[in-house]
Amino acid sequence: MTRMDLRALRYFVETVRQQSFTLAAERLNVTQSTVSKMIRQLEDEIGQPLLIRDGRQLHLTDVGRVVLERGQEALGVMHNLTREVADLADLTRGELTVGIPPMVNLLFAPAVKAFRARYPALALHLRELGGQLIEQQVTAGELEVGATLLPTEPGLGLASRSVGHYPLHVVGPLQASWTHHAQVPLEALRDTPLLLPGDDFSLTRRVREVTAASGFEARIAAQSGQWDFLIALAAAGLGTTLIPAPLLARLNLGAELAVRPLAEPRLDWHVAVIWKPGGYMSRAAQAWLAVCEENLLATG
CATH class of the missing domain: 3.40.190.10 (Periplasmic binding protein-like II)
Structure with missing residues (x-):
């Protein structure tokens, strides 16, 4: 046996439940001959009889009992699968x-x-x-x-x-060389030690790309994946960091820090x-x- 038709299994299970080909056909909305044909095909595929017809009574063979049990399990799995797929489509699970x-x-x-x-x-x-x-x-x-x-x-x-889409701000010590600019040009950061996220962060990749395109290599003094720590390093005088505009109000910027917008359209957040x-x-x-x-x- 290479495969088993689920429709034939369903017809067989319903016939056993109803103890009648006629009633099963009515429940399945098909003709009685269709039910009989599908069950015969199932028996042919298995190679053994599943039902013994004794007048109006239907009796399961030993093989029929196994097929009934496993058939009910298979139909249950399919029912659950259909329901779960519908749930996923409706976003009620997953x-x-x-x-x-x-x-x-x-x-x-x-x-x-x-x-x-x-x-x-x-x-x-x-x-x-x-x-x-x-x-x-x-x-x-x-x-x-x-x-x-x-x-x-x-x-x-x-x-x-x-x-x-947000501009970046330059944040660093009050004595930093770029603080006399109202808007800091990228060139003003050429020799400035920078405090940036790690190399696996996109902002750092962009800083490296844009500074290289401007003819110099970014001097990265320290790296961290936390904005607060970068700000703390800047406040300690260890360098300058770049902060996106929306985060300025969320971070603890002390009076010892200077903040200027970065005048570099190629480098934003x-x-x-x-x-x-x-x-x-x-x-x-x-x-x-x-x-x-x-x-x-x-x-x-």
Whole structure:
């Protein structure tokens, strides 16, 4: 036996339940001859009789009892599968993992709140990684959706949707050489020790790219994945950091720190959600993108 027709199993199980080909046909909305034919095909496929017809009585053979038991299990599995697929389609169950860099997670709080409120039965998991790692995991299919800074790594072919576009501010000691500028040109940071996120963060990648395009290499004095620690290092006089505009009010900037906008249009904080185009995307991932668009675009 190579396969078993689930429809034939359903006809067989219903016939046993009703103890009648006629009643089974009525329940299944088919003709009696169709039920008889399907059960005969099932017996032919198995190679043994399943039912013994004794007048108006139907009796199961030993094989018929096994087929009935396993058939009920198989039909139950299919019923549950159908229900679970419908639940997933309706977003009444399931889970979704979203990659969000620690440096941008504060921006996504409204989206997380809205998503949980709208889809309370969906388990939302947040995986905190650097933007470059998130891009790689989305490309590899380990994550369906994530967040990073634009532009993404060339060659990965990722699709993106902007959810915020913000200027950067230069933050550092009051005695730093750039403090006499009302808006700090990138050139003023040529010899300045910089305090930046780790190398797996997209902002650091962008700083390296833009400074190299301007003819110098960024002097990175220290790195951390926490804004607060970068600010503390700057306050201790160890260097200058770059802070996105929306985070300035959330961070503890003491009087010992100078703050100026960065006058560099190529280097800003352009946050986007990303996904791999052309492949399957779950309903949960589609819902996350929609919630981000509704709750974050207005803030960018």
